[in-house]
Amino acid sequence: MMQPLQGIRVLDLSRVLAGPYCTMVLGDLGAEVIKVEPPEGDETRAWGPPFAEGESAYYLCVNRNKRDIVINLKTDEGKKILRDLALQSDVLVENFRPGTLEKFGLDFATLSQLNPKLIYCSITGFGQTGPMRDKPGYDFMIQALGGLMSITGEPEGEPMKTGVAVVDLFAGQNAVIAILAALQARTLTGRGQQLDIALFDSQLGWLANVASNYLISGKLPKRHGNAHPNIVPYQSFQASDGWFAIAVGNDRQFVRLCEVIGELELANDERFAKNSARVQNREELIGLLKSIFVTRRVREWLSALDEAEIPCGPINNFEQVFSMPQVQEREMLVKMDHPTIGELPLVGSPLKFSDTPVQYRLHPPLMGEHTEEVLRELKTKVSKL
Known part of the structure; x- marks a missing residue:
């Protein structure tokens, strides 16, 4: 061939x-x-x-x-x-x-x-x-x-x-x-x-977008761990039995996330309604989400998030990866x-x-x-x- x-x-x-x-x-x-x-x-x-x-x-x-x-x-x-x-x-x-x-x-x-x-x-x-x-x-x-x-x-x-x-x-x-x-x-x-x-x-x-952030703003980028400098929430969270990752890439997905966690009022809160606002109020929103996500198991959250078409996934080890x-x-x-x-x-x-x-x-x-x-x-x- x-x-x-x-x-x-x-x-x-x-x-x-x-x-x-x-x-x-x-x-x-x-x-x-x-x-x-x-x-x-x-x-x-x-x-x-x-x-x-x-x-x-x-x-x-x-x-x-x-x-x-x-x-x-x-x-x-x-x-x-x-x-x-x-x-x-x-x-x-x-x-x-x-x-x-x-x-x-x-x-x-x-x-x-x-x-x-x-x-x-x-x-x-x-x-x-x-x-x-x-x-x-x-x-x-x-x-x-x-x-x-x-x-x-x-x-x-x-x-x-x-x-x-x-x-x-x-x-x-x-x-x-x-x-x-x-x-x-x-x-x-x-x-x-x-x-x-x-x-x-x-x-x-x-360095792509992170370099561009610095070159445009003149501000040195910070370490965010598993979080994203320009998108919130876009990071790992701890459930009651382990960790998982969630990537809310736009405001529509954030509304669906609020529905999944039973906190729809957050989608209408001016502090969180737009991604730019969520970035500015990152600590307050992430604190709220952490307190909610820890109440249920990883499998439960992933099932609900998948059904709502919100990008998410478990944090797999190599054995789990290669058996997929x-x-x-x-x-x-x-x-x-x-x-x-x-x-x-x-x-x-x-x-x-x-x-x-x-x-x-x-x-x-x-x-x-x-x-x-x-x-x-x-x-x-x-x-x-």
Whole structure:
């Protein structure tokens, strides 16, 4: 079955999370991805526990649909192999610090002379320019530096990072978008180009409405815990037996909420009738709602809120999430055969296509699993040139 990126070859020199996530998405879409590891391997192979037959869960999560080779770039032979592979590739993805690959003659300027159609995507902490270009960048420190932690956490509590490395993942998604756009541009110009994706830039772009609030008002945003800076009520509440989330996105939904809780007069109260008023009188309204929600069980509230078509949901743990029928129906939990693990469960792709669906062709590879195979193919192709 055809896939969107069928026929596109990606040379993946990246490791850890942002780059491997990008190349996994490209592989899911049908690209042929060759993951290149140094002799010591991708660092994430050792990031555990948990491990499955020696393979870390961290590594397994972002490396399916790739073949894997081990090359030592410190040798002349290794550099030659990489140049030959780049000559046969459409896209190269790397996340070395700026200037590192130039020392090996594997920078964009050098490789683009050999292959003018090459799309060369560099993912770094702070980009190829600016006073911080040489500074190493990791998700956690960029969440701190880029402002995300200042708005995450309880109002009087410690600034918090998110539970998932969102900066790495969003930078990886930005890299995918840029690569797809560059492939389209190449169909018009016949030329490749260099793509400069920074974790720091991705973090700032992700601030979206909260950044806009600050830029327009000049007021520093505060931490609201699970609440929303511009919408009320839009947060978690405690019932008699646990927590649940509610997202009242407009005034019509607020009227229905008031009906559900038996306090319709609140919908006509000038302090709460409009969202802007609810934001200004947040503490008073939330105090009232807390005293009401704690009187009944989570299941009771969710049933009543669902019937009133008010966005809401339980706060699920992972066991509850992955047992949901919706997860099964949407194929967001997939299982792949692995040579040492056996049946390997992985989170599925969120990308759904009617004609060219994602395919799970290759298990996350063992280190160097395809070195001989890829080098044999490369030798054959080079001999034909």
